[in-house]
Amino acid sequence: MTVLSYLIPISLVLGAAGLIGFIYTVRTNQYEDPEGDARRILSDEWDDHPKP
Amino acid sequence: MTVALHHQTAVCPGCVAAPSEAVEVAPTQARLAISLPTIHCQACISAVERGLNAVPGVRDARVNLTLKRALIEADPEMRAVDLIPVCEGLGYEAHELDLAALSATETDRAGRDLLLRLAVAGFASMNVMLLSVSVWSGASDATRDLFHWISAAITFPAVIYAGQPFYRNAWAALRARRLNMDVPIVLALVLALVTSLWETSLSGEHAYFDAALTLTFFLLAGRYLDHRTRAAARSAAEELAALEVPRAWRLDGQGQEVEVSVAALAVGDLIRVRPGGRMPVDGEIVAGRSELDRSLLTGETLPVLAEPGTRVSAGEVNLTGPLTLRATAVGQETSLHRMADLVAIAESGRSRYTSLADSAAKLYAPGVHILSALAFLGWYLYTFDLRTALNIAAAVLIITCPCALGLAVPAVTTAASGRLFRAGLLVKHATALERLAEVDTVVFDKTGTLTEGTPAVVNLSELSADQQALALALAEGSAHPLAKALTRAARAAGVTPAEVSDLREVPGYGTEAVLQGRRVRLGRGAWVGVATSVTQTATWLDPGDGAPVAVRFTDALRPGAQAVVDALRAAGKEVILISGDATAAVEDLATRLGIRNWVAEALPDHKAARVAALTQKGHKVLMVGDGLNDTAALAGAHVSISPASALDAARVASDIVLLGRDLSPIAEACHVAERATKRIRENFQIATLYNLIAVPLAIVGLCSPLIAALAMSTSSITVSLNALRLR
Numbered sequence: 001m002t003v004l005s006y007l008i009p010i011s012l013v014l015g016a017a018g019l020i021g022f023i024y025t026v027r028t029n030q031y032e033d034p035e036g037d038a039r040r041i042l043s044d045e046w047d048d049h050p051k052p
Numbered sequence: 053m054t055v056a057l058h059h060q061t062a063v064c065p066g067c068v069a070a071p072s073e074a075v076e077v078a079p080t081q082a083r084l085a086i087s088l089p090t091i092h093c094q095a096c097i098s099a100v101e102r103g104l105n106a107v108p109g110v111r112d113a114r115v116n117l118t119l120k121r122a123l124i125e126a127d128p129e130m131r132a133v134d135l136i137p138v139c140e141g142l143g144y145e146a147h148e149l150d151l152a153a154l155s156a157t158e159t160d161r162a163g164r165d166l167l168l169r170l171a172v173a174g175f176a177s178m179n180v181m182l183l184s185v186s187v188w189s190g191a192s193d194a195t196r197d198l199f200h201w202i203s204a205a206i207t208f209p210a211v212i213y214a215g216q217p218f219y220r221n222a223w224a225a226l227r228a229r230r231l232n233m234d235v236p237i238v239l240a241l242v243l244a245l246v247t248s249l250w251e252t253s254l255s256g257e258h259a260y261f262d263a264a265l266t267l268t269f270f271l272l273a274g275r276y277l278d279h280r281t282r283a284a285a286r287s288a289a290e291e292l293a294a295l296e297v298p299r300a301w302r303l304d305g306q307g308q309e310v311e312v313s314v315a316a317l318a319v320g321d322l323i324r325v326r327p328g329g330r331m332p333v334d335g336e337i338v339a340g341r342s343e344l345d346r347s348l349l350t351g352e353t354l355p356v357l358a359e360p361g362t363r364v365s366a367g368e369v370n371l372t373g374p375l376t377l378r379a380t381a382v383g384q385e386t387s388l389h390r391m392a393d394l395v396a397i398a399e400s401g402r403s404r405y406t407s408l409a410d411s412a413a414k415l416y417a418p419g420v421h422i423l424s425a426l427a428f429l430g431w432y433l434y435t436f437d438l439r440t441a442l443n444i445a446a447a448v449l450i451i452t453c454p455c456a457l458g459l460a461v462p463a464v465t466t467a468a469s470g471r472l473f474r475a476g477l478l479v480k481h482a483t484a485l486e487r488l489a490e491v492d493t494v495v496f497d498k499t500g501t502l503t504e505g506t507p508a509v510v511n512l513s514e515l516s517a518d519q520q521a522l523a524l525a526l527a528e529g530s531a532h533p534l535a536k537a538l539t540r541a542a543r544a545a546g547v548t549p550a551e552v553s554d555l556r557e558v559p560g561y562g563t564e565a566v567l568q569g570r571r572v573r574l575g576r577g578a579w580v581g582v583a584t585s586v587t588q589t590a591t592w593l594d595p596g597d598g599a600p601v602a603v604r605f606t607d608a609l610r611p612g613a614q615a616v617v618d619a620l621r622a623a624g625k626e627v628i629l630i631s632g633d634a635t636a637a638v639e640d641l642a643t644r645l646g647i648r649n650w651v652a653e654a655l656p657d658h659k660a661a662r663v664a665a666l667t668q669k670g671h672k673v674l675m676v677g678d679g680l681n682d683t684a685a686l687a688g689a690h691v692s693i694s695p696a697s698a699l700d701a702a703r704v705a706s707d708i709v710l711l712g713r714d715l716s717p718i719a720e721a722c723h724v725a726e727r728a729t730k731r732i733r734e735n736f737q738i739a740t741l742y743n744l745i746a747v748p749l750a751i752v753g754l755c756s757p758l759i760a761a762l763a764m765s766t767s768s769i770t771v772s773l774n775a776l777r778l779r
Contacts, residue, residue, distance in 0.1 A: 004195070008202060012179060019175040026164055026171075036117030039094035045102075 081111060084124040084132040085149040086139060087291065091120055096144065103142045104135060119287075121149065149291070163279050169214040170272045176210035177265035181761075184262040188758045193255075200252040203261040207245065214268050215241055217275060231417040233409075233454055237271060239421070240264075240449035247446040250439070258443065263450045263760045270455045270768045278462035278482075281469050285480045288473075288711075292696055292703060300332040301325075303376065314383075321379045325370045327531060334386045335377035337362045341560035342373040343532065347499045349680045350632045354589050355534070357560050357576070367680055372532050373559025407483040408732050409461040416454060424448040427751050440753070447750040450760050452743055456767040460735035463775035468728035471779055476712040477693075477721050484707035486732070487691040488725035490672045494620050495663060495685070497677035498631035498641055501695065502613045502715070507534055507589055507605035509541040515593070515601060518550070522567060523593050523603060525549035526574035529556070529563040534591050534605060535574070562591070570596030577602075589637075607637070609644075612716030617645045619719035626671075630654050630662060632681050660684035676718065678702055693718060724778070731778055735771045742767035 025031070091100065097115045100122055104113035109127040116123065124135065132148040139146035183199045191199060215238070222234040241264050248259040301309040303322040314332045317323065325331055327342065343355040346368050355371055358364065364377060366386040428445035432438065469479045479485060496502050512520065524542040527535040528549060552565035552572065562575015573580050573594040580592040580600045589605040620627055629650040631638045638652035651662065659677075663685045666673050675682070675689035678698035686692040686705040694706040695713075703709055710717065746763040749755045 004198075011182070012206075015175055015179055019171060022171050023168060026167055033116040033118045036097060036115060039117060040097060042094045043098050045098055 080128065082126050082128045082130050083151060084126060084130065084135065085151050086122045086124070086132055086135060087147040087149050088115070088120050088122055088139060088144050089147075090145045091115065091117060099142050100139060100144060103138055107135065107138055110135070119291075160283055163276075163283055166217070166272065166276045166279055169216070170269070170276050172210055173214040173265060173269040173272055176206050176214075177262065177269045180206055180262045180265050184259075184757065184761070187259075188756075196257075197252065197255050200248075200259050200261070203259065204249055204252055207261040207265055211241060211245065211264055211268055214272060218268075218271070231413075231421075233413045233417065233458065236417055236420045236449065237267070237453065237458075240267065240446075240453045243442075243446040244450055247442050251443070254439075258757055260446060260450055260757050260760065263757060263764065266761060266764055267450065267453050267455055270764070271458045274458040274462045277459075277466045281462070281466045281479075282482060284473075285469070285478055288478050289480055289703070289709065292709065317379055317382045319379050319382055321382075323377050323379060325375045325377065327370055327372055327374060329370050331364050331366050331368045331370070331377070333377075333379040333383075334365050334381035335363070335379045337364060338376050338378050340373050340375035341558075342375050343371040343560055345369040345371055345533070347505055347679065352499075352633055354634075355532075359560060372530065372557065407461070408486055408729070408736075409457075412457060412460075412736055413454075416457065420449065420452045423452065423747070423751075430751075431753070444750065444753050447753075447755045447760065448747065451746045451750045451755060451763060453764065454739075455764050456735065456739035456742065456771045459768055459771050460739060460775075461732055463772050464728050464731045464735065464778065467775050467778040468724055472708075472717070472721055472724055475717040475720055475724075476710065476714065477717050478709040478711055479707070480709060481707040484691055485725045485728050487672070487707070488674065488722060489729040491625065491674040491691060491722060493626045493628065493666055493671040494674045494676065495628045495630055495666070495689065496617075496647075497659075497675075497679060497682050498629060498633055498638055499607065500678040500697065501676055501682075502610060502617075502629070502641065502645070503607035504610050504713075505697075506608055507537045508608040509538055510604045510606050512538075512541050512545060512603070515603070517547075519593060519595055519601060520545070520547045521550040522552070522572060522595055523574060525552045525567075526555070526563045526565060526572065526593070529565070532562075534589070535563070537605060538591070538603060567596060572596045574603075606640070609641075610713060610715050612714040614645060616715045616719045617647060619716070620722070621646075623719070623722065625722070628666075630659050630685075632656075632659075632679075654681075656681040656684055660688050663688050674722075675706075677706075693721075728778060731775055735774055738770055738774065739767055 030037075088096075088100065091097065097117060100115050101113050104110055104122060104124060109130045110124055111127070112125045114123055115121070122139070124130075124132075136146045136148060180203045183203050187196050187199050218234045218237050218241070221232065222238040225232040225235055244260040244264040244267075248261050248264070251257075251259050300312055300314050300317055301324040302312050302317065303324055304310050309324050317333055322338065323332065323335065337358055337360050339360060340358075341360075342358045344358045344362075344364060345355055346352050349365060349367050358370070358375060363380075364375075424445045427448045428441045431444050432441040435441065465479075465482070465485060468485055472479055499505050515523065520542055523538060524547050527538040527542070529535075550567060552567045555563065555565040557563045558575070558579075561579040562573060564571060564573040564575075566572070574591060577590070577592050577600075580594040581598075582592055582600050589607075590602045591605070592600045592602055594600040617627055626649070627647050629638065629642050629645075629647045631650075631652055632654055633652060635652040638650055642648075642650040651658075654662070659682060663673050663675060667688075667690065672690040675685050675692040676694070677683075677686055677692070678695050679702060682694075683702050683705045686694060686702060691708070692706040693708045693710055694702045695710045696703070697713075698706075708721065742763050746755065746759065749759060
């Protein structure tokens with residue numbers, strides 16, 4: 001059962017990483033325009049150089 | 053997001069004492085918003101952004117496709133009006149938006165806050181659930197204790213953070229000596245956590261950490277759905293308000309027009325109102341001649357002559373010539389705002405409606421407390437063991453927790469509002485659907501609601517070909533609604549305009565020209581030289597031979613008007629027409645639509661009084677109206693609908709806004725509302741059924757945390773799926 005002492009912290013850390021990632025996306029307004037963002041990826045306008 | 057930057061300009065320690073307060077500076081950039089209702093794809097985004105960014109003075113433009121809006125950061129002197137031609141040049145319909153009216157949508161703090169709490173509760177409940185599954189599948193002794201302690205370490209901070217909306221609501225209710233849904237929720241959470249911690253410290257078998265977290269998660273999901281539906285409705289309503297930019301043209305000392313906001317106007321100011329513009333204030337005309345459209349205020353369709361000395365009220369529309377008025381009342385003093393008092397009186401008369409959720413909570417909250425207290429007492433007297441008794445009381449509270457009840461209403465309203473939004477209806481009020489489902493009488497306003505408020509020619513074919521050609525030639529010289537309607541009808545009939553010279557418009561009267569040396573006129577009866585006794589809207593054509601002919605108009609029906617009246621009558625609802633317009637016009641429309649009950653020449657307070665009288669007789673009234681004369685009736689009715697073209701005051705007073713021009717969604721809305729209410733009741737029954745099975749188990753002490761988790765999750769999921777059937 002010693003394996004538990006590795007697995008439980010690992011599972012918690014992975015879960016927490018997901019949670020922190022989600023909080024980051026909420027805080028940086030990434031859900032403001034879900035429809036537009038889904039379509040912007042189809043544009044090749046800034047493919048060769050980033051938007052200034 | 054704004055971050056205050058504090059520059060520490062001083063380099064030597066002695067200068068640090070110098071004040072470094074933020075200095076008021078002139079704005080270095082302007083934020084503008086444009087509504088783009090027709091954009092729909094990635095190519096539109098690129099085109100609009102490229103076009104706007106190419107305009108000198110624009111620093112950054114970004115399109116939001118979800119809201120169909122462009123937000124622009126530009127030099128301070130830039131105005132949204134300058135950018136609209138750019139968008140229109142690219143082929144997109146564009147409207148200016150007033151950013152001040154959109155403020156609440158931009159930072160939806162409450163929604164974001166709920167979402168974060170929901171995420172934390174979701175994360176924690178997943179982890180604890182995994183640990184609990186291991187316990188249920190046979191972990192024992194030291195392993196079980198370890199899992200329980202880890203669960204406790206996750207659950208406590210998570211529940212304390214995520215459950216805050218419930219604590220606040222419960223506290224507010226208790227302070228007012230009331231019980232609401234949140235009181236049993238908080239009690240269940242606290243009791244579950246305390247008994248579980250106690251059990252864990254005694255190496256006990258049953259801990260309800262997972263139940264406490266799942267409870268929080270499902271309840272937060274219900275709250276979030278509820279919030280989202282309301283926020284979406286609010287943002288759409290705000291967008292409607294933001295489309296009307298309150299602006300006026302004031303004349304300064306030299307007679308120059310200066311653009312100012314309506315709020316800056318004062319009594320005595322001289323204001324220029326252009327043709328097509330709306331009066332910003334009450335006033336008296338000092339110069340100019342024109343006609344006024346008062347239909348939004350009184351329901352009259354006949355335009356009224358306006359000349360120096362005529363008194364005008366805010367909200368009337370200037371039709372033909374430019375007018376200069378002297379303001380006699382501004383802001384809160386205008387007749388438009390005084391109408392608000394009437395609305396307030398009507399609203400206080402509206403019977404306090406208790407929503408289905410509230411009436412369920414009223415039954416439920418005391419019941420749960422009594423049940424759980426009885427279970428505690430019974431077991432304590434039976435065993436004299438505090439630990440067992442407390443455990444069972446906690447189990448009863450958790451089983452009866454209003455998880456499914458908390459989801460039952462928001463899940464259904466979200467699904468139903470989403471469906472109605474796609475049909476073109478915006479549900480603004482939380483209980484509007486429930487109230488709509490009870491409606492048995494529908495009261496319609498005429499002008500602007502059942503009719504478009506724009507005229508259509510009736511008797512073009514009665515005119516000779518020469519007269520038609522002449523009428524078209526004269527009508528093309530004016531922007532008056534009647535002239536425009538005549539032009540449209542004649543063009544559609546394939547008429548070519550006659551050759552006339554010296555065509556000119558006489559504001560307030562009509563147009564005149566010269567045809568083969570004779571003066572010809574199209575306009576008001578009195579001006580053309582006939583005594584008008586017709587009650588119907590008409591304009592007169594004088595072909596120069598001294599025998600003027602009348603061109604009669606009728607108000608065009610809104611699309612779907614006939615369909616909605618038929619559908620409502622087929623559904624067994626009584627349809628009534630109440631209008632402020634003249635008797636002949638109202639009677640004509642009523643017979644056309646087959647409405648037997650109609651009232652004409654009704655004043656605003658008559659409308660409200662009639663709605664109140666119907667309510668007194670026990671009818672549930674749905675009021676559909678758009679004008680200022682309808683606002684009191686809209687506020688007083690059981691539930692109300694107004695079209696998006698209505699005045700702001702009318703839209704604010706109504707529960708549901710009709711977004712398109714078509715009226716037929718109203719009949720569908722009644723149907724959807726009835727089905728939604730049925731689903732809500734079904735959901736309550738499902739939740740009760742689960743309780744009926746699980747509560748006896750909990751009371752006799754047979755309920756393990758596994759059964760609690762199963763009962764709670766299955767009932768919540770069944771309720772949500774049942775709600776989704778509405779979509």
